[in-house]
Amino acid sequence: NAGVTQTPKFQVLKTGQSMTLQCAQDMNHNSMYWYRQDPGMGLRLIYYSASEGTTDKGEVPNGYNVSRLNKREFSLRLESAAPSQTSVYFCASRIGVRSAEAFFGQGTRLTVV
Amino acid sequence: KNEVEQSPQNLTAQEGEFITINCSYSVGISALHWLQQHPGGGIVSLFMLSSGKKKHGRLIATINIQEKHSSLHITASHPRDSAVYICAVHYNNDMRFGAGTRLTVKP
Numbered sequence: 001n002a003g004v005t006q007t008p009k010f011q012v013l014k015t016g017q018s019m020t021l022q023c024a025q026d027m028n029h030n031s032m033y034w035y036r037q038d039p040g041m042g043l044r045l046i047y048y049s050a051s052e053g054t055t056d057k058g059e060v061p062n063g064y065n066v067s068r069l070n071k072r073e074f075s076l077r078l079e080s081a082a083p084s085q086t087s088v089y090f091c092a093s094r095i096g097v098r099s100a101e102a103f104f105g106q107g108t109r110l111t112v113v
Numbered sequence: 114k115n116e117v118e119q120s121p122q123n124l125t126a127q128e129g130e131f132i133t134i135n136c137s138y139s140v141g142i143s144a145l146h147w148l149q150q151h152p153g154g155g156i157v158s159l160f161m162l163s164s165g166k167k168k169h170g171r172l173i174a175t176i177n178i179q180e181k182h183s184s185l186h187i188t189a190s191h192p193r194d195s196a197v198y199i200c201a202v203h204y205n206n207d208m209r210f211g212a213g214t215r216l217t218v219k220p
Contacts, residue, residue: 035210042117042199042210050206058207088154102146102201102208104156
């Protein structure tokens with residue numbers, strides 16, 4: 001069972017470059033999420049999609065855009081990377097937005113130099 | 114102030130010891146998650162609970178809704194339990210996460 005698949009696993013970018021992180025789930029979940037994890041802090045929500053066709057900002061959306069391509073896929077785009085975006089990024093999915101177990105991807109370690 | 118506070122931040126134990134990790138939260142929640150993150154980064158769900166107690170193997174999770182507190186216990190700890198344990202609460206349409214407890218179990 002694949003669950004939540006995130007690509008790439010590692011990436012190094014130069015300041016100002018752009019990239020897209022890909023996420024796909026095969027559990028027929030409605031809700032998908034992008035989080036970033038920084039040392040000493042809990043995961044923080046960047047954007048989420050409660051259902052196909054909708055996206056909403058989370059706690060730290062600045063510098064990011066998202067696309068819910070279909071029910072399976074939710075991508076995160078950095079248009080002009082900054083060193084402050086150096087982090088580990090996690091995609092997650094849940095059946096719905098309320099009280100449902102979350103399933104996480106393996107994470108993407110992004111370094112912006 | 115973070116809505117979810119975990120203690121301790123770091124914990125070192127000898128193999129076989131009983132481990133307790135605590136989580137306190139300050140918001141009204143509908144459920145609470147305990148997650149495990151191994152070196153290498155992947156996050157897996159251990160428990161989701163909204164009341165009482167759940168047990169899975171050597172792991173036990175409890176929650177006291179009135180006191181806004183949850184604990185994760187590991188009995189007969191083993192080096193393979195070494196990981197970061199994360200408490201997360203379901204709040205509105207989102208989840209809020211503690212900063213994690215890094216557990217090291219020495220043989």
